[in-house]
Amino acid sequence: MSITDLIYLSQKSLRSNILRSILTSLGIIIGVSSVITMISIGSGARIEVEQQIERFGSNNLIVRSQSSSNRGVSMGANSVNTLTLKDMEALKEELPAIKAIAPRVSLSTQIVANGNNWLATVTGTTNDYFDLGNWKFQNGRSFEEEELNSGSRVAIIGKTVQKNLFDTDSPIDEVIRINKVPFTVIGLLDAKGGTAWADLDDTVIVPLKTAKQRLVAKKFPGDQIRSMTINVRSSDLLFKTEKDVDTVMRKLHKISANGNPDFVIRNYAQFLNARQESSRVMSILLATVAGISLIVGGIGIMNIMLVTVTERTKEIGVCMSVGAKKRDILLQFLIESLMISLIGGLIGIALGLGVIFGVSEYFKWKMSLDYMSIVLSFVFSSSIGIIFGFYPARKAANLNPIDALRYE
Amino acid sequence: MGDNKLLALDNIDLSINEGDFVSIMGSSGSGKSTLMNIIGCLDVPSSGEYHFRDNNVSTLNSNKLAELRNKDIGFVFQNFNLLPRLNAQENVVLPLLYSGKNLKVRNQLAIEALESVGLKDRVHHRPNQLSGGQQQRVSIARAIAGSPKLILADEPTGALDSKTGLEIMKILNDLNAKGITIVLVTHEDDIANYGSRIIKMKDGKILEDKKNVNN
Numbered sequence: 318m319s320i321t322d323l324i325y326l327s328q329k330s331l332r333s334n335i336l337r338s339i340l341t342s343l344g345i346i347i348g349v350s351s352v353i354t355m356i357s358i359g360s361g362a363r364i365e366v367e368q369q370i371e372r373f374g375s376n377n378l379i380v381r382s383q384s385s386s387n388r389g390v391s392m393g394a395n396s397v398n399t400l401t402l403k404d405m406e407a408l409k410e411e412l413p414a415i416k417a418i419a420p421r422v423s424l425s426t427q428i429v430a431n432g433n434n435w436l437a438t439v440t441g442t443t444n445d446y447f448d449l450g451n452w453k454f455q456n457g458r459s460f461e462e463e464e465l466n467s468g469s470r471v472a473i474i475g476k477t478v479q480k481n482l483f484d485t486d487s488p489i490d491e492v493i494r495i496n497k498v499p500f501t502v503i504g505l506l507d508a509k510g511g512t513a514w515a516d517l518d519d520t521v522i523v524p525l526k527t528a529k530q531r532l533v534a535k536k537f538p539g540d541q542i543r544s545m546t547i548n549v550r551s552s553d554l555l556f557k558t559e560k561d562v563d564t565v566m567r568k569l570h571k572i573s574a575n576g577n578p579d580f581v582i583r584n585y586a587q588f589l590n591a592r593q594e595s596s597r598v599m600s601i602l603l604a605t606v607a608g609i610s611l612i613v614g615g616i617g618i619m620n621i622m623l624v625t626v627t628e629r630t631k632e633i634g635v636c637m638s639v640g641a642k643k644r645d646i647l648l649q650f651l652i653e654s655l656m657i658s659l660i661g662g663l664i665g666i667a668l669g670l671g672v673i674f675g676v677s678e679y680f681k682w683k684m685s686l687d688y689m690s691i692v693l694s695f696v697f698s699s700s701i702g703i704i705f706g707f708y709p710a711r712k713a714a715n716l717n718p719i720d721a722l723r724y725e
Numbered sequence: 726m727g728d729n730k731l732l733a734l735d736n737i738d739l740s741i742n743e744g745d746f747v748s749i750m751g752s753s754g755s756g757k758s759t760l761m762n763i764i765g766c767l768d769v770p771s772s773g774e775y776h777f778r779d780n781n782v783s784t785l786n787s788n789k790l791a792e793l794r795n796k797d798i799g800f801v802f803q804n805f806n807l808l809p810r811l812n813a814q815e816n817v818v819l820p821l822l823y824s825g826k827n828l829k830v831r832n833q834l835a836i837e838a839l840e841s842v843g844l845k846d847r848v849h850h851r852p853n854q855l856s857g858g859q860q861q862r863v864s865i866a867r868a869i870a871g872s873p874k875l876i877l878a879d880e881p882t883g884a885l886d887s888k889t890g891l892e893i894m895k896i897l898n899d900l901n902a903k904g905i906t907i908v909l910v911t912h913e914d915d916i917a918n919y920g921s922r923i924i925k926m927k928d929g930k931i932l933e934d935k936k937n938v939n940n
Contacts (some may be wrong), residue, residue: 457734635806639820640795642788718767
């Protein structure tokens with residue numbers, strides 16, 4: 318008896334009980350859709366983390382000023398600038414794990430050029446800022462040593478600023494006015510895209526010295542700075558360096574080990590870890606749901622196949638009397654349970670795809686469809702059909718033809 | 726139970742020749758069903774031997790028995806035993822499926838078999854769309870589709886009215902005339918009378934085995 322004949326007979330009997338077949342495969346449907354969703358949440362999170370590292374650079378710590386809270390009342394993050402370039406030099410000297418530090422001062426202000434104006438964040442920093450932040454140049458160049466030292470009025474602009482101020486793609490040598498001070502554009506940065514909370518490309522970068530002299534002299538007097546980005550030599554040293562920076566900073570600022578610090582250290586890896594952790598928890602949850610429902614689904618199939626075998630005992634007897642061998646009967650029932658589980662698998666894949674697209678649309682949560690997960694789902698559901706269908710099929714095949722024929 | 730073994734058949738010595746039309750009669754519990762199961766290769770005797778053509782059936786395993794039933798034996802049951810989900814043609818094709826005939830050949834054979842029992846215009850009807858007599862004719866078509874040597878008919882008219890029953894008996898008679906051996910189990914005298922030989926059974930023993938003079 319050929320496989321096509323077996324499939325033909327199986328689909329005949331499944332179709333005579335469509336509702337029952339679909340209800341039976343419910344467990345498989347839920348299991349398979351969970352598997353698909355789980356895998357795409359996992360790989361989505363991984364891709365998102367990779368993109369974030371791409372955007373913000375890896376192995377970075379960010380130290381910011383923070384007004385020490387006075388009797389539990391915070392004075393607001395911007396009220397005092399407690400970090401200085403001296404802190405930066407001291408950190409570089411004391412901690413060999415630090416590869417580079419980029420200082421930063423910033424203000425939000427009106428930029429005018431070409432008859433257009435645009436509100437952007439202006440950053441004063443050094444060339445390290447580009448390396449640490451993974452910035453790439455679409456056009457032009459970074460600052461020259463001489464420009465940094467002399468406080469030249471040169472600026473590098475982000476893609477959003479360029480789009481809003483200029484019609485051209487190459488605004489090099491154009492003049493923009495920041496707070497009425499004219500600057501020459503020397504570079505255009507590659508687009509990074511937005512995050513949920515900020516447009517990274519809405520930026521203008523000028524030399525630190527220029528910014529301090531011409532733009533933020535009042536806001537950041539002397540050698541005060543807003544924040545610094547510390548690049549650590551390797552990711553293994555990241556968390557140790559975070560502690561070391563804290564110790565050194567407390568010493569420099571004369572703050573006891575349990576006193577309120579006037580700075581805050583952000584470890585970007587921490588955020589990424591949290592993101593990965595939450596998707597891992599979600600995946601474990603879904604894996605549990607998937608595992609349980611696949612097993613329950615398998616038992617459901619076994620149950621309904623046992624019922625089917627009992628219902629069709631007489632039929633089995635008839636088939637045996639006209640010459641069906643044990644193997645024929647075994648295969649026919651195995652194929653029937655395999656078909657139930659594959660139907661469940663197909664519906665589950667469709668449902669899983671629906672969930673993936675729904676969730677990624679609605680929550681803007683990055684989900685990536687992994688085609689391996691579809692293959693995996695087929696493997697899962699067919700093995701469940703075969704494993705749980707085997708016992709009922711064997712029971713059918715081992716029936717004695719006379720007893721089966723006599724069964725009413 | 727216990728040590729008192731119940732013998733369904735006791736000391737049976739019987740040979741049936743090719744082309745015979747044998748009627749087996751007996752009340753329920755006489756052992757005629759067990760005898761039929763053994764003749765039909767559905768069961769093997771617990772002791773003694775049964776030879777079917779060149780095979781010592783007593784020694785065959787279940788696969789060999791299935792093959793033998795498939796090739797050489799056709800069954801006709803009292804309540805037809807057709808598969809309800811399959812139409813007449815598909816029911817007749819069933820034994821040919823198990824013998825591995827290809828699609829074209831088996832459909833051809835099935836249609837021929839249905840034609841020979843007068844159901845040419847009913848091939849696509851399901852059992853529940855057919856009358857009792859028509860269903861029994863489908864089951865005869867199923868029995869003969871694989872050109873068997875022996876047809877076993879277990880009370881083939883038991884579920885039919887007498888007029889339809891006679892039609893069925895006429896078909897069996899015609900098959901016998903073509904050389905197919907028929908073994909018929911019945912408890913009705915006038916049905917048994919179609920046989921050329923009548924065997925009467927009681928308590929697992931053959932009570933009487935004689936040529937049918939009325940035939």
